[in-house]
Amino acid sequence: MTSRLYIDVHIVQTVPPANLNRDDQGNPKEAVYGGVRRSRVSSQAWKRATRIHFDAQAPEQDRATRTKRITAELAERIARNTGLDKAPATRIAATLLEQLGLSAGKKVGETAYLLFYGNAQLDTVADLVTDRATELAALDDKALSETLKAIPVAEKFTTGHPMGVALFGRMVANIPALNVDASVQVAHALSTHETQLEFDYFTAVDDENEKEETGAGMIGTIGFNSATLYRYAALGLEQLTANLGGDTGAALDAVGSFVDSFARSAPTGYQNSFAHRTRPSLVAVVVRQDQPVNLVSAFEEPLPTEAGVAAASARRLAEEHTTACRMWGDTPLYSAASHTFTPGDLRTKDTTEALTQAFGEPVAFPQLISGLRARLATSMEDPA
Known part of the structure; x- marks a missing residue:
């Protein structure tokens, strides 16, 4: 202690x-x-x-970012890891992030809040679907949502914080589980x-x-x-x-x-x-x-x-x-x-x-x- x-x-x-x-x-x-x-x-x-x-001053993997474009950032990682086109990668990313309960923003593909997270945290979430991306892309919306519910997305954002998040904290008004003091x-x-x-x-x-x-x-x-x-x-x-x-x-x-x-x-x-x-x-x-x-x-x-x-x-x-x-x-x-x-x-x-x-x-x-x-x-x- x-x-x-x-x-x-x-x-x-x-x-x-x-x-x-x-x-x-x-x-x-x-x-x-x-x-x-x-x-x-x-x-x-x-x-x-x-x-x-x-x-x-930090290595790329140890950096943090604050953005409303988390869906696009996750989709880019999925596409890079798997070779999927942008559209199916974005669909998988959006479905994965539904678990966080983030409200949609005014612009398509954006969340209502700026979310502060670590690059390594988002990399970890992308890795969760890398081996199954082609299979997941073939599912309809309902089946995709049901399948991805079993993946522990929220857990990846509540552990393994980069120094930036650990120092400056994170507040998401309507999702206390994501808050970091x-x-x-x-x-x-x-x-x-x-x-x-x-x-x-x-x-x-x-x-x-x-x-x-x-x-x-x-x-x-x-x-x-x-x-x-x-x-x-x-x-x-x-x-x-x-x-x-x-x-x-x-x-x-x-x-x-x-x-x-x-x-x-x-x-x-x-x-x-x-x-x-x-x-x-x-x-x-x-x-x-x-x-x-x-x-x-x-x-x-x-x-x-x-x-x-x-x-x-x-x-x-x-x-x-x-x-x-x-x-x-x-x-x-x-x-x-x-x-x-x-x-x-x-x-x-x-x-x-x-x-x-x-x-x-x-x-x-x-x-x-x-x-x-x-x-x-x-x-x-x-x-x-």
Whole structure:
């Protein structure tokens, strides 16, 4: 039995003029916190960016996908395995998936819900009918349905979860048996300071009509802002291990891959217009045994928008962590940080000292992940 361990991931990251995650008006999402308007990036946006980055590092068979086109994906596998034409393969796939009870979507061949599943899980379902495909294709609809009822399709989607599903979970509103409780929680990223919405007025010139007309071929505006963001995620190791069928080695691998992808990923909204990709100034991990702790309260009083916002944000975060530990009388099982601030720089000397007091001596990011894994492995071997 895995002991109850929670991994908090705290990130301070500065983003230049950008529109990472737009609202229904096409402008960057915002939120009022501490009495002022902040830049906001929704948890859904950063979770998807993390998941895409996470899957890109995994072998094809270990990846997961979320789609309404599961019937077409299964039919493609059946056709590839058996040589059947598309139509009979699709008929078999649709009948197999009837067992899941997924409602039909508005478009032909689509389900009403996005289903998050592993490639290996769908491969396993396709393998169930590979040896009988020609025989099954010859049956009428009633006989095909009766024959395929005996095949344990639902079981293949409730076991053998890939790391992505084990981390981010799966919810199908009207089919609780398919639900997987997420082991990861991601907060909405918030700027540590007040932000102002700005607009980029742009024009586009028609290259083939430049001599005849002097005006623009197109005119428009894009909303943007720039911000230093506080990003936070929490991971429950006990839930993650359970989702992976008790495989502690896979759980430890998933923790490292998640921290890496959460730190390195970014939503892609308007990325061609703003080239907004940056890396964090600070990544801190804290392992706790009681509960996850979001440190956004460090920024309830917004930082003044002056030079050195990133350093001031990191210092505030470190001080909040130290103060909270002292107030509640608890000591985290493990703390570590990787950051860009140096004690030799007088502008960041106070920040470096605060970070060291809170999280220990800084380490390079790869060592942050390897050290986290080693500490978790020790705790899992000896929960006491």
